[in-house]
Amino acid sequence: MGTQKMATYIAVRGLLLLCLLVFIIPAKALKCHSCLGTLKECKLKEVTCPGRNDTCGSSLMMVKSFPIKDDTVTKGCFSSKIPHRSISLSPSAIVKLTLEEKTCDTDLCNNETIQVSEAKENDLNCYSCISSGKDCNSETMSNLKCRGKQDKCLDIWVLGNLSKH
Known part of the structure; x- marks a missing residue:
């Protein structure tokens, strides 16, 4: 086999190996905790993130309007990483709306419970x-x-x- 043919043969084998790695062997998908419910009732389950969801996230939305206090926890796969975000709105002395969000990008990293503390x-x-x-x-x-x-x-x-x- 001539030098030219050998170089072509090695290049084709390399290209086939690259195609095998890229298209046939799937990438490792991120695993996240998932739940939707209240702080007390949110039961975590493990999920594998589909497609381009490459971030785990947790959010807590809390509504306080005396005497009512309602919270919703959402955990799961997100499509983009956002920094820790905290939004608080108080339209009156007895009504408060709060949203806390956190993201992370390693397997099962969203296991912590988000807390909203009373600010001074x-x-x-x-x-x-x-x-x-x-x-x-x-x-x-x-x-x-x-x-x-x-x-x-x-x-x-x-x-x-x-x-x-």
């Missing part, structure tokens, strides 16, 4: 008014102390009826 008051004060059918004015506005990382006041208007009918 900070130096920001915002005005708050939740009104049904009345205008928000200086008489109906209340001063609301912001807590923890809350660093912005937000103005939200909802027009229309929020009832089911």
